[in-house]
Amino acid sequence: MTDEIAAPAKRTFGGKLLIAVPYLWLLIFFLAPFLIVFKISLSQVAIAIPPYIPTFDLAEGWQAFTDNLAELSLENYLWLTEDALYWKSYVSSVIIAGISTMLTLLIGYPIAYGMARSPRAWRPTLLMLVILPFWTSFLIRVYAWIGILKNEGLLNQFLLMLGLIDEPLVILNTNIAVYIGIVYSYLPFLVLPLYASLERLDGSLLEAAEDLGSPPWKAFWQITVPLSLPGVIAGCFLVFIPAVGEFVIPDLLGGSDTLMIGKTLWVEFFNNRDWPVSSAVAVILILILVIPIVLFQNQQQKMSEADG
Amino acid sequence: MAKKSIGPVRREFVPWESPDHPPFIEFRNVTKKFGEFTAVNDLSLKIYEREFFALLGGSGCGKTTLMRMLAGFETPTTGQIFLDGQDMAGIPPYRRPSNMMFQSYALFPHMSVEKNIAFGLKQDKLPAQDIESRVAEMLRLTKLEEFAKRKPHQLSGGQRQRVALARSLAKRPKVLLLDEPLGALDRKLREETQFELMALQEDLEMTFLIVTHDQEEAMTVADRIAVMDKGQLVQVATPAEIYETPNSKFVADFIGDVNLIEAKVVEKSTTGTRLVSVTDGFVIDSEQNTDAGTDETVWYAIRPEKVRIAQGTGEAGAVNQIGGLVWDIAYLGDVSIIHVKVGEDDHDTIRSTFANVSRMVEKPITWDDEVVLTFDRDAGVILRG
Incomplete structure (x- = not known):
């Protein structure tokens, strides 16, 4: 008897423990660093190690702590609104990431669709091919694109050889190179969730649509696309979010006029050694990314609740 | 008629x-x-x-x-x-x-x-x-x-x-x-x-x-x-x-329940066919005319509900009458299916459906009862394969 009663209680404790793991993970590796960055963003730049004040040494006692607290201010955030460079970087980042995400979707959808409709025996191989680039360092792959895209690079040599162009195309150090870099690097992140949702799609739904008078190309828009939307949204988020803050690709492939917040942040942090301002830049970046996503998810939840 | x-x-x-x-x-x-x-x-x-x-x-x-x-x-x-x-x-x-x-x-x-x-x-x-x-x-x-x-x-x-x-x-x-x-x-x-x-x-x-x-x-x-x-x-x-x-x-086997009896054609006439069970030797008289020749082995298919069951012993050599022992009973509520052992082998059984029309029975059929199975001339069909 006691066993029967004890068992569910134990399970609930185990269940709580299981849920606690991801929360703990987020707390330690997301929330805590975020709070540190947020604190630095409220500090002032100083020539010291670390290069900001106050530093909050707990050994100095309670009085020092409250004094330090009083020194914190929103000055750095005001500074971000005063210099046009920052908001231009944000807007430019969002636009570049947005265009790249659209391009990735245009290329990734047919790939995911083709994989999902391929013979079952091929699918593990195709999936492997999508994941394969991850086995090489990201940095090396971006460097490789320099070799391909530069004026005397492989692409220009090839096009010249075919006689399609008379002069080498200037691609490297332009926004086009940045688009190519982002699309290439983030394609698997879009293909994988999209493939998962397309593969789940019940083939009899398409047959039913066809049976009811919808030709295959119409059935694609009426059935396949709406039902793969969760995969599309997940994939787009996985591309868009890291692309907004991308630094390596615009730094290596982009030109001096390629304005992205990741680069601005880098310059602020390493060249100007202004940790407080660069922290403020990072905090605003998170807000730009998190707020729309939260609003979107709220919207989705309301929609599914309206259904239920 | x-x-x-x-x-x-x-x-x-x-x-x-x-x-x-x-x-x-x-x-x-x-x-x-x-x-x-x-x-x-x-x-x-x-x-x-x-x-x-x-x-x-x-x-x-x-x-x-x-x-x-x-x-x-x-x-x-x-x-x-x-x-x-x-x-x-x-x-x-x-x-x-x-x-x-x-x-x-x-x-x-x-x-x-x-x-x-x-x-x-x-x-x-x-x-x-x-x-x-x-x-x-x-x-x-x-x-x-x-x-x-x-x-x-x-x-x-x-x-x-x-x-x-x-x-x-x-x-x-x-x-x-x-x-x-x-x-x-x-x-x-x-x-x-x-x-x-x-x-x-x-x-x-x-x-x-x-x-x-x-x-x-x-x-x-x-x-x-x-x-x-x-x-x-x-x-x-x-x-x-x-x-x-x-x-x-x-x-016959796919649709519904059926007794398939292996039998040999012994006599053909205008009014029907006479068969003898290969394993147990009982005589089947059918009104059906068959293309099968004399001495050919055929299947006689008869549905359980067309086989009547009664307690007692049959007359020796009677037509469409098989004596046996009750081997198993499946009570389904509306009907009971009674498996009657008609030969030496345990698997050599014929099933008869017994409609449970009365709620109370004075002397119910039970295991090892001696029973006799009877059926009409048009109760079953002769199949050649």
């Missing part, structure tokens, strides 16, 4: 008996191969307008392939399919005048019940008013009015089944194809739905083609049944004919 007919007659509808009656659906020497595997083998079949026709068979017998060829999802390797006089070759599914109710229902999960039902009508670009009124009619017909705005995942299995039915009926197809339509329902709901289907088919004056592995379902709903095996038709007949006059051991 009045002409005997087989089984109860549901409705006077026998177009297949007049050779001039034009078929509505015709399969003409249709073969379908998947690689090396032949799913349908040189099959010809005529189905008539307003008929409720069932394709019955075990899994892999080709019944679903046959239906999918009519719907256009599979192309025959050879042969032709006609629907209402039109050759269906090269016509894609979306332009065929047939609609299908899928085994999985295949309801569009992102659309409400009414949008699901309206889907086919929208493809035909019907005016919005017409679509609306047709959808309303279908909702009424399937008693789904209050669920119109729900999504499929918010419905029960029975409700989903009705949505699938409404959706496939909405376009008023020339033929409705039902692929194992009631397989996912529980027994009670399935039986109710069978009668609903029959009433719908009668009211809408449509042709229904149902694929099923459930013989009871086929026998309940269908005007005629085609029993399939290994890509071929074994027998095409009314449910009563299939049950009472199976044309082969396969059909």
Whole structure:
């Protein structure tokens, strides 16, 4: 008897423990660093190690702590609104990431669709091919694109050889190179969730649509696309979010006029050694990314609740 | 003597008996191969307008392939399919005048019940008013009015089944194809739905083609049944004919319960045939004339409910009378099935159905009772294989 009663209680404790793991993970590796960055963003730049004040040494006692607290201010955030460079970087980042995400979707959808409709025996191989680039360092792959895209690079040599162009195309150090870099690097992140949702799609739904008078190309828009939307949204988020803050690709492939917040942040942090301002830049970046996503998810939840 | 007919007659509808009656659906020497595997083998079949026709068979017998060829999802390797006089070759599914109710229902999960039902009508670009009124009619017909705005995942299995039915009926197809339509329902709901289907088919004056592995379902709903095996038709007949006059051991065994007795033909006359059981030596006198020659071994198939059972011992050498011991009893409520051991071997039993017409029995039949089994001259059929 006691066993029967004890068992569910134990399970609930185990269940709580299981849920606690991801929360703990987020707390330690997301929330805590975020709070540190947020604190630095409220500090002032100083020539010291670390290069900001106050530093909050707990050994100095309670009085020092409250004094330090009083020194914190929103000055750095005001500074971000005063210099046009920052908001231009944000807007430019969002636009570049947005265009790249659209391009990735245009290329990734047919790939995911083709994989999902391929013979079952091929699918593990195709999936492997999508994941394969991850086995090489990201940095090396971006460097490789320099070799391909530069004026005397492989692409220009090839096009010249075919006689399609008379002069080498200037691609490297332009926004086009940045688009190519982002699309290439983030394609698997879009293909994988999209493939998962397309593969789940019940083939009899398409047959039913066809049976009811919808030709295959119409059935694609009426059935396949709406039902793969969760995969599309997940994939787009996985591309868009890291692309907004991308630094390596615009730094290596982009030109001096390629304005992205990741680069601005880098310059602020390493060249100007202004940790407080660069922290403020990072905090605003998170807000730009998190707020729309939260609003979107709220919207989705309301929609599914309206259904239920 | 009045002409005997087989089984109860549901409705006077026998177009297949007049050779001039034009078929509505015709399969003409249709073969379908998947690689090396032949799913349908040189099959010809005529189905008539307003008929409720069932394709019955075990899994892999080709019944679903046959239906999918009519719907256009599979192309025959050879042969032709006609629907209402039109050759269906090269016509894609979306332009065929047939609609299908899928085994999985295949309801569009992102659309409400009414949008699901309206889907086919929208493809035909019907005016919005017409679509609306047709959808309303279908909702009424399937008693789904209050669920119109729900999504499929918010419905029960029975409700989903009705949505699938409404959706496939909405376009008023020339033929409705039902692929194992009631397989996912529980027994009670399935039986109710069978009668609903029959009433719908009668009211809408449509042709229904149902694929099923459930013989009871086929026998309940269908005007005629085609029993399939290994890509071929074994027998095409009314449910009563299939049950009472199976044309082969396969059909006799597949449909319902049957005693198959191996017997040798000993005497042939104008009034019937006399057989002797190969293993147990009892004599069977049948009014059926057979093509089998004298001394040929045949199968005598007799349904358990046509074998009467009584306590006592039989007379030696009597005709259509077998003595034995009660070996096992299955009490099913309405009937009991009594296994009677008639030979030396434990497996050598004949089953007799005993209708439990009285609640109380003074001296019930029990294990090891001596019993005698009797049956009429027209109770069984002689089968040659």
